[in-house]
Amino acid sequence: MKVAIVKERRAHERRVAATPDTVKQMIALGLGVSVETGAGAEAGFLDAAYEAAGAGIAADEAAALGDADLVLKVQRPVDGEIGKLKRGAVLIGLLAPTQNKADVDAYAQAGVNAFALELVPRITRAQTMDVLSSQANLAGYKSVIDAAGEFGRAFPMMMTAAGTIKAARVLIMGAGVAGLQAIATARRLGAIVSATDVRAAAKEQVESLGATFITVDQEAAKSAETAGGYAREMGEDYQRRQREKVTEALKRTDIVICTALIPGRKAPILLTADMVAAMAPGSVVVDLAVEAGGNVEGSQAGSTVTTANGVRIVGHQNMPSRIAVDASMLYARNVMAFLHLLFDQEKQFRVDRSDEIIKATLLTMDGAIVNPALLPAAVPAAAS
Numbered sequence: 001m002k003v004a005i006v007k008e009r010r011a012h013e014r015r016v017a018a019t020p021d022t023v024k025q026m027i028a029l030g031l032g033v034s035v036e037t038g039a040g041a042e043a044g045f046l047d048a049a050y051e052a053a054g055a056g057i058a059a060d061e062a063a064a065l066g067d068a069d070l071v072l073k074v075q076r077p078v079d080g081e082i083g084k085l086k087r088g089a090v091l092i093g094l095l096a097p098t099q100n101k102a103d104v105d106a107y108a109q110a111g112v113n114a115f116a117l118e119l120v121p122r123i124t125r126a127q128t129m130d131v132l133s134s135q136a137n138l139a140g141y142k143s144v145i146d147a148a149g150e151f152g153r154a155f156p157m158m159m160t161a162a163g164t165i166k167a168a169r170v171l172i173m174g175a176g177v178a179g180l181q182a183i184a185t186a187r188r189l190g191a192i193v194s195a196t197d198v199r200a201a202a203k204e205q206v207e208s209l210g211a212t213f214i215t216v217d218q219e220a221a222k223s224a225e226t227a228g229g230y231a232r233e234m235g236e237d238y239q240r241r242q243r244e245k246v247t248e249a250l251k252r253t254d255i256v257i258c259t260a261l262i263p264g265r266k267a268p269i270l271l272t273a274d275m276v277a278a279m280a281p282g283s284v285v286v287d288l289a290v291e292a293g294g295n296v297e298g299s300q301a302g303s304t305v306t307t308a309n310g311v312r313i314v315g316h317q318n319m320p321s322r323i324a325v326d327a328s329m330l331y332a333r334n335v336m337a338f339l340h341l342l343f344d345q346e347k348q349f350r351v352d353r354s355d356e357i358i359k360a361t362l363l364t365m366d367g368a369i370v371n372p373a374l375l376p377a378a379v380p381a382a383a384s
């Protein structure tokens with residue numbers, strides 16, 4: 001079987017779906033690998049390194065995709081890309097199927113068997129394939145580094161002959177994978193860190209990292225988590241009380257990192273324009289949720305906005321791509337772990353539709369949409 005790795009063509013995307021290291025592992029699985037020239041260049045992986053790992057270098061995308069049985073991508077294909085895949089090819093990537101249903105129809109029509117990696121269930125067996133965690137972790141780290149770059153002051157307390165510099169105070173809103181890494185990073189840089197989250201379980205995790213937890217409503221927190229471990233959308237009363245607590249905390253805060261997401265919904269607004277307007281000049285807010293509608297009123301995807309009172313609101317798009325080398329390395333390892341699922345012990349390609357990870361991620365098969373999450377509710381999943 002032949003694998004293709006192509007250059008990512010979406011805006012703000014510097015990552016690549018395979019590294020020379022994972023290419024070696026694919027070759028050990030008995031696969032032939034074709035890498036489009038320059039596919040890894042923006043993530044620091046040059047053609048020569050892929051070649052040394054045993055891949056062939058294709059002169060362009062069409063040459064890499066033309067006879068590929070397996071196509072590995074970070075982001076979903078751009079217009080015209082699906083047409084370059086042969087019928088029966090397997091496509092694996094962050095395909096964002098629920099937001100892009102027309103793409104899923106196009107995969108089915110083109111006879112492409114597509115797997116969406118963001119649908120990997122968060123079960124223990126799938127941890128090595130958990131792209132959401134690997135990328136959110138790096139996004140959390142990078143958000144603090146970006147904040148430090150925008151901040152006109154130092155993070156740690158410093159006692160010098162010329163005087164003492166106060167430690168920066170950082171507030172992390174949303175203590176999931178990205179938020180916990182942001183806490184750890186800000187602490188390592190010497191900041192005094194506090195954090196808040198709607199889920200009760202977050203308190204212990206935040207405190208174990210040496211940060212202070214801001215509790216909004218202990219009772220409400222008990223029912224704020226879904227069975228899958230995600231947050232629920234909170235009611236108006238909770239949101240009002242959260243704003244009151246946070247407004248109080250903002251008086252002592254230099255930097256806010258917002259990471260709060262609710263699956264399938266627009267991100268909740270956690271900082272209103274009034275709250276930002278009350279912050280001290282020179283403060284920095286990073287809105288990691290900016291692409292999901294934003295946690296901060298006034299944040300803009302792709303821009304850094306300076307408010308009238310001198311607060312910088314950072315709204316970078318695709319945060320993992322800003323740390324493309326490590327993000328690609330972890331993503332490629334996640335993909336490799338997923339690929340192993342598609343090969344049996346005799347190294348034969350086999351899609352085991354009874355496997356719960358396969359079931360959750362497989363979007364289309366043999367020209368039909370098969371994912372239960374994408375089928376109209378009226379059609380029983382079993383009928384697929």
Ligand code: NAD
Nearest residue numbers: 122123133174175176177197198199229231259260261268
């Ligand atoms: P996420 O990206 O969906 O959301 C980020 C954080 O924002 C979450 O902690 C969420 O509770 C919080 N949030 C949402 N609304 C909020 C609001 N109004 N105010 C404050 N905070 C708000 O979450 P995630 O990082 O993907 O993690 C979700 C859960 O999944 C966590 O419990 C995490 O520990 C768990 N998880 C489990 C596994 C596994 O078992 N393999 C892997 C990764 C994550």
